[in-house]
Amino acid sequence: MTRAIPFVLYLLLIALHEVMLRDITTVLTAEINLAALIVLTVAVYKPELVATWFGFAAGLVLAAGMPDLIGWHTLWLAGLGLLAYHTRERLNLDSLYAKLLLILGGILLHNVMVLITFGAEDFWFLLVTAALPGAVYTTLIGWLFFLVKEGRITWTRIKALF
Amino acid sequence: MLNRKSGLSYKSWRVVHLAVILIFVATLILKLPNVNQLIGDAIIDTAYSPFFKIRWTVRDLVGTNKENRLLRVSLTEASLRIVALEEAERENPRLRSILGFEPPPAYRLLPARVISVTGEPLPVSAAINMGIEDSVLVNHPVINQVGLVGRVQEVMPGYAKVQLLTDPLNRVAGRVATSREMGIVRYLPSEGMILDNFPNQGAIQVGDTILSSGLGGIYPPGLRVGIVSDVRRPENKPYSLIKLEPAVNFRTIEELFILMPEGP
Numbered sequence: 001m002t003r004a005i006p007f008v009l010y011l012l013l014i015a016l017h018e019v020m021l022r023d024i025t026t027v028l029t030a031e032i033n034l035a036a037l038i039v040l041t042v043a044v045y046k047p048e049l050v051a052t053w054f055g056f057a058a059g060l061v062l063a064a065g066m067p068d069l070i071g072w073h074t075l076w077l078a079g080l081g082l083l084a085y086h087t088r089e090r091l092n093l094d095s096l097y098a099k100l101l102l103i104l105g106g107i108l109l110h111n112v113m114v115l116i117t118f119g120a121e122d123f124w125f126l127l128v129t130a131a132l133p134g135a136v137y138t139t140l141i142g143w144l145f146f147l148v149k150e151g152r153i154t155w156t157r158i159k160a161l162f
Numbered sequence: 163m164l165n166r167k168s169g170l171s172y173k174s175w176r177v178v179h180l181a182v183i184l185i186f187v188a189t190l191i192l193k194l195p196n197v198n199q200l201i202g203d204a205i206i207d208t209a210y211s212p213f214f215k216i217r218w219t220v221r222d223l224v225g226t227n228k229e230n231r232l233l234r235v236s237l238t239e240a241s242l243r244i245v246a247l248e249e250a251e252r253e254n255p256r257l258r259s260i261l262g263f264e265p266p267p268a269y270r271l272l273p274a275r276v277i278s279v280t281g282e283p284l285p286v287s288a289a290i291n292m293g294i295e296d297s298v299l300v301n302h303p304v305i306n307q308v309g310l311v312g313r314v315q316e317v318m319p320g321y322a323k324v325q326l327l328t329d330p331l332n333r334v335a336g337r338v339a340t341s342r343e344m345g346i347v348r349y350l351p352s353e354g355m356i357l358d359n360f361p362n363q364g365a366i367q368v369g370d371t372i373l374s375s376g377l378g379g380i381y382p383p384g385l386r387v388g389i390v391s392d393v394r395r396p397e398n399k400p401y402s403l404i405k406l407e408p409a410v411n412f413r414t415i416e417e418l419f420i421l422m423p424e425g426p
Binding site: 008011012015016018020048052053056060061063064065066067068070071074075078082093130 | 179180187191198202209213216
């Protein structure tokens with residue numbers, strides 16, 4: 001049961017982002033796709049079924065305010081978790097760049113699928129102005145996360161800078 | 163690889179899980195009646211509501227702070243408006259008393275407002291907001307609704323300096339309103355306003371009104387200058403010592419009138 005606590009916290013983080021952080025973290029048209037980032041991160045470190053179930057749950061939380069779209073969000077995020085897991089098996093994930101490539105590709109794919117599913121009329125315009133910058137922006141956040149997780153950025157090092 | 167509890171192989175277990183997920187997803191995509199709404203509401207009530215509460219609380223606090231600032235500004239504005247209204251309330255009776263005030267014959271009134279006064283303890287000169295462009299000239303008499311105030315001493319663009327009757331250098335040819343006997347009204351810092359050069363045997367008594375006689379060439383006749391407050395008649399001296407209470411309260415002058423001669 002205690003093993004579920006981190007995943008519950010991740011889901012709460014997605015809810016927190018949707019309610020409070022989305023507006024303040026948006027830069028021009030680039031939004032952080034936190035749900036996809038967390039699902040991809042889980043897929044990098046956890047087993048296949050965990051990643052898929054978590055993607056499903058993340059889809060439920062992400063689309064809770066839009067009940068008509070819950071099904072599609074759960075499908076894309078569960079699929080993203082599954083796909084990321086299988087991609088990770090074929091990559092050398094000791095490399096930070098490989099992880100970032102996986103994150104960038106996964107988020108871009110999720111953004112594109114969302115655009116296609118929800119029938120955006122100006123698809124190409126939104127792809128260039130929102131999906132692509134959003135994927136890059138989210139990957140930067142992921143990069144910072146991996147730097148901290150792998151101990152390349154530590155509190156001691158930050159203090160040493162000042 | 164077998165699952166210890168169920169005895170299923172991992173491959174079968176995986177297929178079961180993925181099938182269950184797919185069934186759930188399909189159910190949600192098909193939007194069975196009320197299912198999506200119920201799930202969405204349940205998630206919002208559990209996962210979202212604490213953050214909504216925080217957000218609303220923060221927004222309320224920020225709103226209250228803004229409202230407080232606006233109310234403080236409104237309060238200050240209201241206080242200033244009250245002060246202005248109180249001032250207008252005080253000004254109203256003064257202006258009412260001015261209404262219907264008639265100038266002496268052959269003069270018209272040019273209203274002016276006192277900008278500043280100089281002199282201690284009583285003001286001896288005042289600056290008014292009328293100047294050369296208003297056709298004001300030196301020696302034009304200045305009055306208010308009570309009586310004679312002084313004369314224009316200097317004129318500049320936009321304002322003029324008025325020499326008040328309290329200036330010891332200012333003199334007015336005066337006349338007792340009842341007896342028509344004459345003297346010179348002047349102001350001595352030690353004595354106050356006096357009627358000088360008034361004959362010792364002249365007819366005058368406390369309470370008599372002193373008017374301008376018009377003989378000095380500056381002030382027109384008939385303007386109230388003061389009220390006799392003390393009369394002394396020293397023996398063996400040609401003139402009486404007569405003290406006057408000025409008609410005008412020079413400490414409170416605000417709205418004045420310049421007497422502008424009519425005609426060429």
